[in-house]
Amino acid sequence: MDxxxxxxxxxxxxxxxxxxxxxxxxxxxxxxxxxxxDVCGGASKANSGVLHSGIYxxxxxxxxxxxxxxxDLFSKFTQEIGVELQRIGKLVVARSDKEIExxxxxxxxxxxxxxxxxxxxxxxxxxxxxxxxxxQCALLVPSAGIVSPYKLTIALAExxxxxxxxxxxxxxxxxxxxxxxxxxxxxxxLTFRTRWLINSAGLYCDTIANMLGIERHxxxxxxxxxxxxxxxxxxxxxxxxxxxxxxxxxxxGVHLTPTMEGNILIGPSAEYIDEKDDIRTTKEAMxxxxxxxxxxxxxxxxxxxxxxxxxxxxxxIPKGCEASGDFVIEEDEKVExxxxxxxxxxxxxxxxxxxxxxxxxxxxxxxxxxxxDEFKTRRTGRRFGLLDIKGKSKQIETNPKHGHVICRCxxxxxxxxxxxxxxxxxxxxxxxxxxxxRATMGRCQGGFCRARIVQIMEEQYxxxxxxxxxxxxxxxxxxxxxxxxxxNDREES
Amino acid sequence: xxEKKVDIAIIGAGPAGxxxxxxxxxxxxxxxxxxxxxxxxxGILNQCIHEGFGLEIYKEALTGPEYIQRFIDEVKELxxxxxxxxxxxxxxxxxxxxxxxxxxxxxxxxxxxxxxxxCRERTRGMIRIPGDRPAGIFKAGEAQHFINxxxxxxxxxxxxxxxxxxxxxxARRLVLEGAEVPCVVEILPYCSGLxxxxxxxxxxxxxxxxxxxxxxxxxxxERVESVTIAEVDDNWDIIEGTERKIECDTLLLSxxxxxxxxxxxxxxxxxxEKTGGAxxxxxxxxxxxxxxxxxxxxxxxxxxxxVTMDAYLAGKNAALYVKDELIKKPKIEIKTGxxxxxxxxxxxxxxxxxxxxxxLEPGFxxxxxxxxxxxxxxxxxxxxxxxxxxxxxxxxxxxxEGAKEITVSxx
Ligand SMILES: Cc1cc2nc3c(=O)[nH]c(=O)nc-3n(C[C@H](O)[C@H](O)[C@H](O)COP(=O)(O)OP(=O)(O)OC[C@H]3O[C@@H](n4cnc5c(N)ncnc54)[C@H](O)[C@@H]3O)c2cc1C
Ligand SMILES: Cc1cc2nc3c(=O)[nH]c(=O)nc-3n(C[C@H](O)[C@H](O)[C@H](O)COP(=O)(O)OP(=O)(O)OC[C@H]3O[C@@H](n4cnc5c(N)ncnc54)[C@H](O)[C@@H]3O)c2cc1C
Numbered sequence: 001m002d003x004x005x006x007x008x009x010x011x012x013x014x015x016x017x018x019x020x021x022x023x024x025x026x027x028x029x030x031x032x033x034x035x036x037x038d039v040c041g042g043a044s045k046a047n048s049g050v051l052h053s054g055i056y057x058x059x060x061x062x063x064x065x066x067x068x069x070x071x072d073l074f075s076k077f078t079q080e081i082g083v084e085l086q087r088i089g090k091l092v093v094a095r096s097d098k099e100i101e102x103x104x105x106x107x108x109x110x111x112x113x114x115x116x117x118x119x120x121x122x123x124x125x126x127x128x129x130x131x132x133x134x135x136q137c138a139l140l141v142p143s144a145g146i147v148s149p150y151k152l153t154i155a156l157a158e159x160x161x162x163x164x165x166x167x168x169x170x171x172x173x174x175x176x177x178x179x180x181x182x183x184x185x186x187x188x189x190l191t192f193r194t195r196w197l198i199n200s201a202g203l204y205c206d207t208i209a210n211m212l213g214i215e216r217h218x219x220x221x222x223x224x225x226x227x228x229x230x231x232x233x234x235x236x237x238x239x240x241x242x243x244x245x246x247x248x249x250x251x252x253g254v255h256l257t258p259t260m261e262g263n264i265l266i267g268p269s270a271e272y273i274d275e276k277d278d279i280r281t282t283k284e285a286m287x288x289x290x291x292x293x294x295x296x297x298x299x300x301x302x303x304x305x306x307x308x309x310x311x312x313x314x315x316x317i318p319k320g321c322e323a324s325g326d327f328v329i330e331e332d333e334k335v336e337x338x339x340x341x342x343x344x345x346x347x348x349x350x351x352x353x354x355x356x357x358x359x360x361x362x363x364x365x366x367x368x369x370x371x372x373d374e375f376k377t378r379r380t381g382r383r384f385g386l387l388d389i390k391g392k393s394k395q396i397e398t399n400p401k402h403g404h405v406i407c408r409c410x411x412x413x414x415x416x417x418x419x420x421x422x423x424x425x426x427x428x429x430x431x432x433x434x435x436x437x438r439a440t441m442g443r444c445q446g447g448f449c450r451a452r453i454v455q456i457m458e459e460q461y462x463x464x465x466x467x468x469x470x471x472x473x474x475x476x477x478x479x480x481x482x483x484x485x486x487x488n489d490r491e492e493s
Numbered sequence: 494x495x496e497k498k499v500d501i502a503i504i505g506a507g508p509a510g511x512x513x514x515x516x517x518x519x520x521x522x523x524x525x526x527x528x529x530x531x532x533x534x535x536g537i538l539n540q541c542i543h544e545g546f547g548l549e550i551y552k553e554a555l556t557g558p559e560y561i562q563r564f565i566d567e568v569k570e571l572x573x574x575x576x577x578x579x580x581x582x583x584x585x586x587x588x589x590x591x592x593x594x595x596x597x598x599x600x601x602x603x604x605x606x607x608x609x610x611x612c613r614e615r616t617r618g619m620i621r622i623p624g625d626r627p628a629g630i631f632k633a634g635e636a637q638h639f640i641n642x643x644x645x646x647x648x649x650x651x652x653x654x655x656x657x658x659x660x661x662x663x664a665r666r667l668v669l670e671g672a673e674v675p676c677v678v679e680i681l682p683y684c685s686g687l688x689x690x691x692x693x694x695x696x697x698x699x700x701x702x703x704x705x706x707x708x709x710x711x712x713x714x715e716r717v718e719s720v721t722i723a724e725v726d727d728n729w730d731i732i733e734g735t736e737r738k739i740e741c742d743t744l745l746l747s748x749x750x751x752x753x754x755x756x757x758x759x760x761x762x763x764x765x766e767k768t769g770g771a772x773x774x775x776x777x778x779x780x781x782x783x784x785x786x787x788x789x790x791x792x793x794x795x796x797x798x799x800v801t802m803d804a805y806l807a808g809k810n811a812a813l814y815v816k817d818e819l820i821k822k823p824k825i826e827i828k829t830g831x832x833x834x835x836x837x838x839x840x841x842x843x844x845x846x847x848x849x850x851x852x853l854e855p856g857f858x859x860x861x862x863x864x865x866x867x868x869x870x871x872x873x874x875x876x877x878x879x880x881x882x883x884x885x886x887x888x889x890x891x892x893x894e895g896a897k898e899i900t901v902s903x904x
Contacts, residue, residue, distance in 0.1 A: 228618065232758075283623045283709070307618035309626070389591060392582075393494050393598040400595035405530065405580040445616040451638045454645070465645060470628035474715035477628050478645040479742070485646060485671025 005031045005166075007363070008185055008194035010173050010208055012039035014149060014352045015344050016200035017156035021081075022356035024163035026369040031192060032157070032165055033185070035172035037472040038427045040153035040435065042202045044349065046279065046311030047224075048257045048265060051085065051145035052347040055092075055110030055118070056245060056252060062327040064113040066351035066358070071115075071143055073353040078147060081155040082380035084260055090144035090240035091126065093135035093296070102244035103139045110141070117142040132236050132298050144240055148260055149349055150435045154423075155378060161424045162376045169425065170472070173201070176211040178335055196363060198339045203276040203314050205342045212335050217328060217342050221276045222250045222313040224268025225285040227293075230304045230443050231262035241296055248322045250313070252346065254292040261386075261410070261438065263306070266293045272319040273312070281308040306443050316343035329355060331362050339363075383438065385411030406456075407449040409442025417456055428463065430454075431471045495599045500524040500815045502590055502603035503808075504581050504756065507536020509609035509788020511564040512801045513808030517607075518571045520812035525573055526601070528592055530580040534568065535561040536611055537634070538797065540641045543662050545689070549798035560797065584756040586781045605811040608757055608771070608779070608786040609804065612793055614659075615749040622654075624711030627718075633659040633747035637666070646670060648743025652720050653677045654708045658686040658795070658881070660747025665694035667745075674700050675739055678722050680707045680729055683855050687795060687881050709736060711744060720744050750793045760784060767835035768792040774824055774840040777807035778814070785811045792837050792849070795883050799849065830864070830902030834880065843896060846888050852903050855879040860904050861886060865896035878903065 009020045012034035020032040034041070053071055057063035078085040094100040103120060110118050119140045126135045161167050168187070175186040176197065185192040199208045206219045229236075241256040250270030257265040269285040286308060294300045317325035328342035339359055348355070363369065381387075384395055384402055396403040401415035420436035421428055433439060433453060440446030440453070454477070457463045469475045479485075500522050503510045506529035514527050533539060538546070541557030548554060568575070579594035588606050592599040614632040631639070631647055637659065639645045651667050653660045656679040664674045677695060682704055684691045695702055703722065709731055710721035724735035752770045754762075763772045763780035770791040771779040778785050787807035788800045813819040822842035829836050829850070836850040852859075859878045863871040863886070871892050878884065886901075893899065 227621075277714070280625050281623045283621075286621050286623060303619060305618055305621060306616065308621060308623075389494070389583075389598065392593065396593065396595070396597045400597075403593050403595040403597060404578055405582075405593055408530065408580065411580075411582065443616075444613040445618060445632075447614045447616065447632050447635050451635060451643065454639070455643065458643075470715075472715060475628040476716060478639070478647060479649055480646050482640055482644045482646045482670050485649065 003190060003192045005029045005192060005194040007031075007196040007198065008033065008183070008192055009198045009200060010185070011042070011199070011201035011204070012153075012157055012167070013042045013044035013200065013202050014040070014153045014156065014349055015202075015341060015355055016198070017153050017160060018352040018356035019198055019200060019359045020165045021156045021160035021163065022360050024160050024165045025375050026371055028369065030160075030165045031168060031194070032160065033168045033171045033173055033187065033192070035170070037170055037429055038432050038435075039157040039167070039169070039425065040150050041471075043311050043314065044153045045150045045435065046309050047149055047346070047349060048255070048268065049146055049149045049259060050240060050257060050350070051087070051147055052350040053090070053110065053115045053141050053143040054113045054347070055106050055115050055141060057113070057324070057347070059109060059112040062329060063347065063351070066327065066354040067347040068114050069354035070347070070351040073357075074145070074147070074350070077353040078152065080377040081152075081159045082378040083147065083152050083155050084382070085145055085147045086260060087143060087145035088239055088258060090141040090242060091130060091133070091135075091138040092141065092242045092244055093126065093133060093138040094244065095135055095295070099244050100137060103137070106244065107139055115141070115143065130237055130239060130241065133241055133296055134298055146240070146257065146259060147349075152349075154436060155380075158424050159376070159378050162378070163372070167425050169427065173208065176208065178212060178338070181337070183337065196337050196339065198341065198359060200341045200344070202344070203312055205314065205340070209340055209342065212332070212338060214332060214335065214340065217316050219276070219343070220315045220318045221273050221278075222315050223271050223273045223278065223310050224251055224313060225281050225289065225310040226265050226267030226308060227286060227289050227305045228307040228309070229264040229266065229301070230306050233264060233301050233304055234258065234262035236264060236297065248320065250315070250319070254289060256293065256296055261441075266290075268311070276312060279310045279312060281310050306445065313345045314343055315345055327351070327355075329358055384413045384416060385438070406452045407437075407439035407442065409444050410438050412437050412439040412449070414456065417453055418460065421457070421461060428457070428461065428467070429469050429471055430477070495597050497599060497601045499526045499601060499603050501526070501605045501607060501811050502588075502601055503527045503607040503609060504584070504590075505529060505536065505609040505611055505788070505790070506531075506534045506575065507609060507611050507788060508538055508561060508564065508797050508800050509611070509790070509804040510536070510607065511561070511568055512804035513607045513609060513785075513787055513811065514573050515564065515567050515571065516805040516808035517812040518573055520809050522812045522815055527568070527573060527575045528579050528581055528590075529575065529577050532578055534565045534575065534577070540634075540638045541662075542641050543666070546797050549796065550801060581756060584760045586760045586762075586784075588783055604815045605783045605785065607807055607811050608784065608790050609788045610753045610756065610790045612750040612752045612789040614746070615751060617746060620748055622708055622711060625713050627711070627713040627716050629713065629717035629743045630711065631743065631745055633657070633663045633745050636745055637663055640666060640670065646672070648672060648741070650675065650741040651743040651745055652708070652722075652739055652741045653745045653747060655679065655747035655749070656684045656686050656691070656702060657747045657749060658690050660745065661686040661690040661694040663745060663747065664700050665698055668698050668700070675741065676701045676703050678703050678706045678708060680705065680725055683879070685881055688879070707731075708744065712738075717742055717744055750789065752790045752793065754790060757786070757790070765835065765839055767829065768837060770837070772839045773837060775838050775842055775844065775846045776810040776819060777803065777838070778810065783814055792835060795881055799883060799885070825896060825898055827899040827901065830900040832903030833901055836901055841888075841899075843893050844890050848886050848888060848901070850884050850886070850901060851880055851882070852878045852884065853880065856903070862902050862904055863888065863892075864900045864902070865893070865898065870896060870899070
């Protein structure tokens with residue numbers, strides 16, 4: 001049967017994509033189902049993009065173990081899919097005596113978890129490393145780093161596809177039932193059959209588990225908002241700058257995160273919310289973030305934000321609980337073949353390679369997996385805008401369309417836009433282009449290039465006015481052609 | 494890498510760049526080059542299909558394309574070389590440029606450079622409007638491009654935030670295209686566009702202008718479904734209880750323009766925080782010898798005629814600089830005093846010179862006062878002043894003779 005699979009993964013966030021890709025190393029028929037119009041529509045696109053080291057989680061927890069393992073695996077993991085990782089290191093800074101005690105505790109926990117290279121540094125050293133930061137002393141965490149979470153997730157999905165995984169977008173799982181030795185998985189119009197079923201539906205992991213009668217865990221969504229600073233302020237910090245975590249606050253505290261593209265992120269806030277999809281940003285949180293950033297930075301630039309966004313944490317512990325809760329990663333004891341991944345909140349991104357291996361190991365403990373003869377890896381260089389003069393010159397030689405810059409703030413070229421439109425998953429949305437090429441993500445937020453991109457979609461890809469959407473089908477940019485509203489309709493091309 | 498040497502490189506082919514090129518050519522410079530990243534000459538005027546351009550220079554109300562076509566034709570007649578679809582990526586203080594186009598990367602050495610890159614629009618992120626992030630939020634200039642150049646209709650019911658000129662012009666355009674504009678929302682206590690635009694674009698079409706109001710929330714998962722507006726107090730804080738939801742499918746932002754000075758900053762040119770452009774002298778030369786600036790990259794102009802006039806001078810002076818005929822004279826600083834938002838130039842020689850400024854607040858029967866220390870050099874009376882309107886004052890050599898540091902204020 002066509003829709004018969006060895007393994008089916010629900011949810012194409014970083015976890016689902018990493019799992020699907022890990023499975024694609026073996027002679028298995030694998031499907032990846034995602035409800036949104038593109039992969040990476042959930043928490044994986046809206047987080048800090050920090051590769052954590054493993055200093056926060058309680059010793060012996062899954063979080064601690066998988067984070068430390070994940071951190072170890074991350075260099076190879078990102079190299080294999082051509083995504084850049086920078087281990088810029090983290091400073092957890094103390095601004096009071098009480099916070100200094102917290103640093104000692106973190107160091108102890110980190111050591112116990114097996115994090116290497118932790119070092120307490122004094123005020124002089126902090127000043128040398130971070131002249132713009134207020135602190136009495138700091139804990140230096142050299143193994144921490146930064147990665148673009150959406151680039152990573154998209155590359156994992158596309159590489160999984162290149163290795164034979166079938167990716168189904170706009171494919172929301174509405175029902176799952178356990179048959180004798182397989183599952184029937186339904187979306188709106190198809191039924192899939194699979195021997196192994198992996199639940200990596202993020203915030204909706206409880207919904208999926210409930211479909212199989214598993215009701216042990218409930219998700220408590222907790223929103224985190226961010227502000228994005230203009231890249232001209234990239235010199236303000238050199239490391240990740242964190243406060244010591246506050247127990248029961250829902251997050252690790254508002255921190256400053258450099259990104260590969262030069263925009264510093266300020267956030268996240270932490271607010272328990274009622275609706276899982278409520279990724280609004282709020283005035284209250286933005287004002288607070290601004291104040292909290294000023295607590296770190298000796299000088300906070302004014303009017304320098306280019307964007308705000310929010311992601312939602314998938315917590316298994318309700319508001320007010322001191323405990324932080326652990327990842328659930330197991331083959332369900334009652335439902336054989338159902339691998340349940342629940343509560344994959346921070347440090348889920350960092351742990352993703354280790355979680356993917358763990359899932360494969362669960363399957364391996366039950367059957368022999370045969371590695372494929374050939375497993376494809378990817379090599380993608382830096383994007384045009386980040387190359388030096390020589391690199392840029394060479395790239396234009398390979399294809400003249402690299403010489404035509406479309407997004408002027410971020411120097412994204414026509415070739416990069418069409419490459420994004422030619423993605424193997426067949427995604428043709430403005431958001432898809434944005435996350436793949438970076439066009440529209442700079443300081444003018446598409447003020448000029450969005451129109452040029454639409455022109456390319458129209459002229460080179462023959463997309464009609466109704467097909468030009470931001471994300472899914474209902475997020476249309478246009479209502480039609482001019483004059484349509486006045487009744488004298490003209491022919492739609 | 495393709496190498497090239499030119500006398501004058503002009504970055505940007507909007508009204509500023511074209512006028513600068515024409516005047517430099519007329520001044521006898523042949524080895525010129527206009528570099529433009531778009532496919533066409535003309536800059537932003539190509540999309541400004543309403544009329545009202547050229548009232549000062551031609552005493553005619555032309556449309557943007559009609560106005561700019563005169564310059565495009567002249568550039569062609571004069572045989573001025575143009576590079577289109579070519580983006581200046583880098584500029585340094587030695588006047589070396591890196592340009593990218595489909596032929597490859599070009600390294601261009603210029604004896605003089607004219608900066609005429611125009612401006613970009615402020616965004617939602619910059620003014621931190623909270624809420625959902627659906628489709629249906631456009632910058633006004635972006636919408637103008639979509640509608641006028643590409644013929645895409647952006648929405649049926651459009652709330653406009655900001656009463657700048659582009660916002661006002663777009664309000665009328667949208668109504669003419671059959672859309673509904675329930676209101677234009679402005680945080681300031683006055684309209685920030687020109688009076689003529691307020692009358693012709695809003696009042697004539699019965700579109701309400703809500704002053705001291707702003708958008709405080711945007712709702713809609715896929716496409717905008719509504720926005721919430723509220724009244725603000727003098728500190729721009731929301732007055733509780735005044736929030737009200739307006740159903741609409743589109744929000745247009747017309748919340749200000751920012752001169753595009755990334756290249757100027759790369760070349761380490763001294764900038765003026767108030768204008769957002771370079772600090773220039775009466776010749777439009779920046780702190781970097783041989784680099785000139787004009788048009789909206791220097792300061793945001795209200796009407797294009799002034800852009801053209803500045804640019805003629807900038808182009809001419811760039812030509813004189815190349816010919817080593819630009820006479821070096823001692824300069825004094827000229828500063829903004831109370832009531833003045835910004836002013837250009839910021840440095841002048843004690844010769845006849847035009848200065849341009851904008852006031853901070855609207856007012857009636859005001860004097861613009863030019864002082865040297867405590868001494869009043871000149872005072873000019875205006876029946877009415879308003880922030881949207883650029884004020885131009887001619888200073889005569891004899892009026893400013895011997896001055897040490899000039900301050901301009903409004904009283
Ligand atoms: C504010 C914030 C900051 C964070 N910062 C960090 C950090 O710096 N470092 C770090 O390591 N971790 C961080 N995390 C955690 C990390 O982002 C998550 O652990 C990780 O992204 C989880 O990935 P996921 O694939 O499980 O979930 P998601 O990315 O949410 O993916 C789940 C996917 O499942 C899909 N789905 C749901 N229901 C269905 C259905 N019925 N049918 C089909 N598809 C479905 C969703 O559409 C979604 O695409 C942060 C998280 C948040 C919220
Ligand atoms: C979006 C928008 C809408 C407007 N609408 C109106 C209106 O409706 N009515 C009105 O009266 N005024 C309007 N204005 C203002 C008015 O048109 C300006 O006063 C005038 O266009 C400024 O001319 P300029 O030559 O300085 O800039 P522009 O006309 O913007 O020209 C600058 C040119 O430089 C090019 N350029 C910039 N950087 C580079 C680079 N690195 N390499 C190569 N080329 C480069 C740009 O592509 C552009 O073509 C608008 C301005 C904007 C930004």
